[in-house]
Amino acid sequence: MFFFSLTNFSVPFISNLLTSLQDAPVIVVVMVFFMAWLGCWLPIALVLLRLLHWQPIKPLQPEQKLPLIVSLYLLAPLIVWGVIWLTNSSFSDYGVVANWAMLGSLALGLGLGLVSIVMLYACQFWLGWCVFKELNIKQIASILPSILLVALLVGGIEELVFRGFLLTELEQDYSVWVAAVISSVIFALLHLVWEQQETLPQLPGLWLLGMMLVLARICDRSHNLGIAWGLHSALVWAIATIDTAQLVTYTGKVSEWWTGKNNKPLAGVAGIVCVLGTSLILWVLSVYF
Structure with a gap:
């Protein structure tokens, strides 16, 4: 009954x-x-x-x-x-599909993200803003796989939520760029949940990162989250590896507002230039290829 x-x-x-x-x-x-x-x-x-x-x-x-x-x-x-x-x-509406195109896009995003980080630190090394600790390079092999798995999880979930679900839903009532701005603002602000002091200087950079990842989804000809997922995961993977192995020491030659306040690239001019440069590459790929 x-x-x-x-x-x-x-x-x-x-x-x-x-x-x-x-x-x-x-x-x-x-x-x-x-x-x-x-x-x-x-x-x-x-x-x-x-x-x-x-x-x-x-x-x-x-x-x-x-x-x-x-x-x-x-x-x-x-x-x-x-x-x-x-x-x-369906999940495909949010850019998640199980096919080879998604895997290819993921690989492309991973490659682009890694190249961007290499260029970021290579330029800072050339300018004398930082030095590499060669003794710590030996630690990389042991930590790379585990950090990669975490990076793929973080990148995949955040892309599903922000550039998949949130962006797609907002596009029903707003233009794609208005939806991009709103979803990127929410993406940046929600990072304050875990750490306020270190996240506040990163907010403009996090918003810009969100916009770049929107562009990554837009320029994906398969209309999936592969490039955005790979790019996001590569950035998390590279920066977390550098931090965990303590590979980089800043020389203090310039203000930390150039290199990144609290050693966070997105809180400095160099990191923002890196995001803008990567966005330019994405735009070129979308227009000419």
Whole structure:
């Protein structure tokens, strides 16, 4: 009897929810997505914080942040799938397809991202802004695979959410560039969740990075997230490897506003020039190839 009562309640509720979301303004769908993502993650986060013996009076340590970030990111595809089910759309609408074209685009993005970072640090080395610690190069082989896996996870999930779901939904009500600006602002601001002091100087650079990744999706002739995913993952992979192995030391020859405040490339002129240069390459590829 209880089962039938529950069924009689749940079926109309789900039907009404489906109809409401399909007819709702884009901003409502976006808000439902982020609220559902946060709502599902908070209980998991509370359990993890308890297991990690976190004390409210102390800031989160890197080893405590990692399980929280991983759990948050692993939930995202499930929430996107929920929105897809409710709105009768598909992952391909958000630029995720399982084919060779996606794999080729991913490889292209990875290559472009790595070349961009190599050029960034090569120029700074040539200008005398930084030096490489050759003794630490031996550490790279042991940490590259694990950092690559994390970078692919971070890059893939963030592209699915911001250049896949969010950008696509916003394009229903706005032009592509207005949608790009809004999604990139949200992309930049949400990085404040984990670290405010170091993230604040990076906000302009993070917004510009978001715009570059929008361009990466637009210029992909297969209309998938492959180039954006690969580019994003390559940047995370390279910078995390450099930081973990402590490969670079800045000489102090110029202000950190040139090289990046708190040693974060996106918080400096050099990093922003790198993003602009990569964006120019993407535009050339989209126009002439």
